[in-house]
Amino acid sequence: MIDTSANRIRLRAPLRPALGSRFQPTGFPDLGAAEFTSYNDDGAPVRSLLVESTQSMANRLENTTWDPTQQAPIALLSDLPHVEVRHADGPPHRFLTSSRQEAHRLASPFVREAQLEDRSMAQVIGQRLDLANHKPLDYPAMARSLMSLDPLVLLHGCFFNQKAWPGQPRFARAVSGAIEAHDIEQAISGGRKSDHVRHTTSGEGDEGTALGGSSEGYGSIPFSRVEYTARRIEAQFSVDVQLLRSYGLTPHTTELLTTLALWEIRTFLETGLRLRTACDLDLAGDIQGTALLPTTQQLTHRLQELLPQTIAELDHTGPLTVLWSDDKPKKPRKPTGKKTVPAPATTENAEAQEEAASA
Numbered sequence: 001m002i003d004t005s006a007n008r009i010r011l012r013a014p015l016r017p018a019l020g021s022r023f024q025p026t027g028f029p030d031l032g033a034a035e036f037t038s039y040n041d042d043g044a045p046v047r048s049l050l051v052e053s054t055q056s057m058a059n060r061l062e063n064t065t066w067d068p069t070q071q072a073p074i075a076l077l078s079d080l081p082h083v084e085v086r087h088a089d090g091p092p093h094r095f096l097t098s099s100r101q102e103a104h105r106l107a108s109p110f111v112r113e114a115q116l117e118d119r120s121m122a123q124v125i126g127q128r129l130d131l132a133n134h135k136p137l138d139y140p141a142m143a144r145s146l147m148s149l150d151p152l153v154l155l156h157g158c159f160f161n162q163k164a165w166p167g168q169p170r171f172a173r174a175v176s177g178a179i180e181a182h183d184i185e186q187a188i189s190g191g192r193k194s195d196h197v198r199h200t201t202s203g204e205g206d207e208g209t210a211l212g213g214s215s216e217g218y219g220s221i222p223f224s225r226v227e228y229t230a231r232r233i234e235a236q237f238s239v240d241v242q243l244l245r246s247y248g249l250t251p252h253t254t255e256l257l258t259t260l261a262l263w264e265i266r267t268f269l270e271t272g273l274r275l276r277t278a279c280d281l282d283l284a285g286d287i288q289g290t291a292l293l294p295t296t297q298q299l300t301h302r303l304q305e306l307l308p309q310t311i312a313e314l315d316h317t318g319p320l321t322v323l324w325s326d327d328k329p330k331k332p333r334k335p336t337g338k339k340t341v342p343a344p345a346t347t348e349n350a351e352a353q354e355e356a357a358s359a
């Protein structure tokens with residue numbers, strides 16, 4: 001039995017590099033590594049680093065529920081609903097993606113623009129959420145509807161931000177996490193990409209043609225590399241039980257979602273800590289927080305007890321298969337706003353204008 005009376009369940013797990021002492025952080029376009037300043041309890045500044053972002057951790061936690069070899073949910077959760085998107089070409093209609101894999105989940109263009117029989121999924125979702133102009137958003141009622149489309153949307157959040165969905169409801173994440181490193185130092189190294197065939201990339205080849213350079217992948221290229229060391233690396237998690245309770249679902253469904261969030265966290269810590277090629281982490285001590293994190297076996301057993309009760313209340317179980325096609329009618333180009341400049345008055349175009357006027 002998982003306690004669902006707390007407002008939040010917060011957990012902290014100490015981590016360390018699995019090999020050596022260096023690790024590769026997450027990188028952001030145009031930013032690189034995300035360094036920041038945190039502060040000790042005595043107020044002293046500490047040089048810190050984001051190892052894994054909140055948005056990436058949401059995907060990693062949800063990935064624990066998906067079997068990529070089967071392109072389907074893991075067997076334990078196979079009866080819970082989700083939207084399976086297949087290509088309209090065929091049959092057989094080949095698998096494309098699902099609401100569990102898309103960054104925007106049910107709001108993904110692959111889901112909302114897919115067809116369920118003769119209706120678009122944008123229409124289906126709007127009707128199931130009962131969205132209409134001049135009508136308040138009823139989050140408990142919408143949450144009950146989402147349970148029959150994809151319950152994991154309530155854990156990992158979704159923003160229905162399209163004009164087709166009046167009110168554009170936003171479901172916040174109920175489970176979130178991040179990994180931070182503190183008291184960091186850069187570990188600078190480098191290397192050389194060697195080309196054993198092409199020894200120069202300048203000048204011309206034997207037949208006088210220009211040689212391909214590094215942009216084509218040729219040549220030997222030296223490079224630098226920046227990794228990090230840290231005195232302390234920590235994964236942090238929060239399960240917003242109060243948010244789940246606010247949906248007014250049955251007690252066993254609220255417990256199911258809370259247990260599933262804890263199961264994802266436990267599974268990620270035991271199997272998902274190789275974040276990148278040069279970022280392989282291990283648990284370095286006890287998991288601490290506002291509640292005891294049960295073992296995988298205990299959480300799995302509780303899910304097996306709760307799932308039949310929740311599934312019996314749903315309108316739909318398992319995959320809801322929809323068809324997506326990229327064969328869309330082309331939209332006319334919008335006018336650019338530029339005025340057409342009349343051609344200079346010449347003998348030829350003056351004659352052409354006269355012919356057009358008399359036609």
